[in-house]
Amino acid sequence: MSSPSARAGAHPPWIKIMAGPIFFLAFGLIGYFYADGSIDPAPPGQLGAGFWPKMCIIGILMAAVLKAAELFRCIGKAEAEGGACKEMDxxxxxxxxxxxxxxxxxxxxxxxxxxxxxxxxxxxxxxxxxxxxxxxxxxxxxxxxxxxxxxxxxxxxxxxxxxxxxxxxxxxxxxxxxx
Amino acid sequence: MSELELFWIGLTNAFSPFNFMMMLTGLTIGVLAGALPGITMLNAIVLVLPFTYSMDIVPSLLLMTAVYGGGIFGGSITGILFNIPGDPMNVPATWEGYALNRKGHVAKALGVAIMGSALGGFLSCLVMTLVSPPFAKIALSFSSAEYFAVVFLGLVSVVVINTKSMGSSLICLFLGMLLGTIGIDDVYGAARFTFGSRLMETGINFTIVLIGLFAIGEVLDQLCERDKVTDPGLKERPKVHLMTPREIWALKGPLLRGFGTGTLIGAIPGAGATVASFVSYGVERQVSKKPEEFGKGSWEGLNSTSSAINASVGGAMIPLLTLGIPGSGATAVMMGAFLLHGIQPGPLLFTKDPASVYTIFSGMLLCNIVMILAGWICAKFFSELMRVPENIMGAFIIVFCFVGAYALRNDSSDLWYMALFGIGGYFMRRYSLPVPPLVLGVILGPLAERYFLTTMIGANNDISVFFTRPVSAAIIVVSIGMFFWPMLQSRLNKRRTGKSCAAA
Structure with a gap:
């Protein structure tokens, strides 16, 4: 594990910075299709049991895009790493x-x-x-x-x-x- | 007999040695039960119920209301000391109180929580005594649209919890809401994300999520830090510093706002102390002159949320006593106690047995004053545990978490969830993902879903219903304002700074 000071100095590659949002985008997409296929369809004229979880997943997807945009603005800056981390055993x-x-x-x-x-x-x-x-x-x-x-x-x-x-x-x- | 005379009779009754002893016993049981993870305030009320069978109605109700008030506050003690909120309603107090503890202000943080809770509770009982009937009528006019709006306001407070990264906060919030959907759906009865497992059908209890994420994550984070230097000041004999009148005056704003929010939300059947606690915290962050301190140890945040949780007790008693409608699990058990003694709560209670009603009112007022003593004693007892070496404390915190998780449903599968969320909590800290929004999502998400879907079914899926009802429209507009205000504020600040730089 590199020291916090060493990590704060070097700029990580963009894929490392974007790993979080990419993970949540993939999680959201898989989750959406799983919810769509596994939850009972809505009764006629009603939103159904799948509506709320799908809304939550869409929320995760949108928030992941927002997070990616936040990180994109920070590329090249130290904040992109989320600050120095504690050294752990x-x-x-x-x-x-x-x-x-x-x-x-x-x-x-x-x-x-x-x-x-x-x-x-x-x-x-x-x-x-x-x-x-x-x-x-x-x-x-x-x-x-x-x-x-x-x-x-x-x-x-x-x-x-x-x-x-x-x-x-x-x-x-x-x-x-x-x- | 005038109301003042009735109140005086009630106060004399409440001061009788047996009634006073019941109050003190109830408060101590409540604070201890609230402080121990896994034993909720509701468990404690249910446990004392059989002891009330042989008592008169007044001491039995005083005992139960004391357990209720003490239990609501008790969870703040372990939250402040060990980052383990006893109940979901103590989560905002934990955020601020534990941060203050880490800064070496544990004595004052405990004092602010005790005094905030006692004063908020006292004021709300005063309101309950004076304006119960009209207040109850307003609360009853709320429909599921208004309930959704109130919960939505609580969810929006996520913005005020972490302004460092809106994206991270929202990811965690929606993730928490998604976790809240696991199991059998309330409205349609359909299984969701159970993966064919019967164990998953009951869903994930939010207490497990919050104990695991907060406590186990924190223990791992603290014990596995390399070359850690412990502040010797943190190991000194801990004290509980109760607020002086000058300190109370300095924090009068948060105290009164917390009391107002707590009483109002407490009086809405079904909303309760948890929603009150989150909403008051969010409101306080918006009006605070030092919003940057929230999440890092804010006296205003701690005082406001402490005041709100106990103010919700007085609020919750309003619909119970005046209309016979229990708004929460705790008040439902209390209604059971009324019925066991042959008394039907409701408007007739005020004409049939006014002396008992006013004894309960004055007893509850007194309870909040006595709570300062009971809270102080219990906080002193728990503070002593701070001197226990960190590794021993860590081991016992984890065991307590497991027992707490198991106690909820006597189900071993909850232990797996606990371990999973505990380890997840550590990684969330490690990767700068904020834990509070996820907890908020798990707690309030299912409530929001239930009220939203109920409203939609009643309004033929017409979403405009939230904006055509004046109360829900006003709350939703305030929530949207709260959501966008920090962004607007930062842009305005940037523009102002830019202009002043250009002028320079």
Missing amino acids: TRKLVLMMLLIVVVVPAISFVGFPIATVLFIGSFLWLAGARKLWVLSLTSIIGTTFLIYIFVKVVYLPLPKGDFFFEDITLAIYRALFIM
Whole structure:
């Protein structure tokens, strides 16, 4: 990843500048034809269910043209890039995103308590915490607190997990006097 | 008995220890529920409803109205502190409040939100007490054309949110409106963009969109920044600085405009606090002398929208009490409480049981004063969380987001949407696509569609109906003016600058 200062100095090629509007134009066109073909046709004399989404898509197309015009006026100027960006730790970012995606099926499969303990521990480790007692205590105490609030106080039926994980979750609830 | 005497009796009743305790309990429950993502103010009202069965009508309604008022305000606390708006109506307060927090003004931002909400709510209750019946008649004369016009005004406020790039704002707004169409259509019952999946038929709940885009995007943005320098001032013991009378006087304009907009829109059945919050924010941006500060931490924007959301509570109670028409989910539950106690809200209520009515009026006035205390205590409690290390806070914010998403429908598919919108929120920030217009589109788009199509069906697809009805015509003309005014203003400024340069 180039440094922000280096990027602010060089003028990007026009295709890079126009990538955003081109993407939204393509998205709009595909979306329009999909809406036209997939939504039930309007009853006689009425606008029908497809009218509003099509209007929204036409709005996206027009806004993309407007954005392209705005960027066209800025070609050669630094503003076309949208200003300097913050330097990001790409590896950490990708791993955190992956963790956020992985925890979704994990919550359903292993249940909320186990998934949350593992998620908090892993997330803290990715975020730079290395002390084992911080990782374990934060994740266990935090999860217990959340379970008490949401299961015991608010009666929210959080996922208990599948197979034997459900028994483990129920055992945890019993140990915590939640049920 | 004169109205003043009734009001005095009501005030004495409201001050009875049990009623006062109900108010304080309700406010605390409301603020906490509003502040926790996933537990909405409506959830909290429904949760306290069973506790009211054994109570008299007055304490039970005071408890519920306190939860209502506190819940509406509560979401602003987590919005200001952590960029997680508790409810859609707290989104504009989050834009300004969180920006002020990042600048190191968290104590004052919380204070402005508390005082703005309390004063806006107090004034609207005063209006409710004085002019309920005529006000309700005007609100009832609104048809779907007027509702559409009001929502259209809210959508147009997108222009005032991001004047840096109109193109980007409009792309995000229409994208949000398109996301709002996913699922089974309200008017015709047709499936749209469901790709054959039953999970998609219920659509995407806007709370998931706003929690994901704001909170998860922000956490990733903050935690993954390389060589980040944390301002030591941000880690100091946080305080809540309530506004002094001089500060209130300095912000009297936004406060009064927010109160006016909130009461007016709150009184329109179906419009509610969310529309009031966006419209008041848009109006404030237009009349502000410092419009460039909006979105970057504007005291005026924060004060106006805080005032509007709580002013909408008083407004929403007008049609309920005077005509027996609940204008929102919260007032519908309250109507249920009235009926449970054998009382039918409506014009007869004022003649049959005026003492109860005036106790509710004075109790609501009192609630808004007590809210300063309850809001201050809760804000202090949540502010302490600011001292928690950023990585621990980030992990818990994400878990709260997941629980919040799941709590809405007890459906695991919402967790996928949450993860998707969270990651999307990060990329939107990265590529300078403004998040607020997209959220605005998801929230107001479905309302706009429903009112537009209902109007069209009634008017045989004649679009001129929006311009032949005076109220809708006036609102639409104002909206169009709001849309084009910033562009016109910048051209006029450029011409003026050009002339002065030429003269120099």
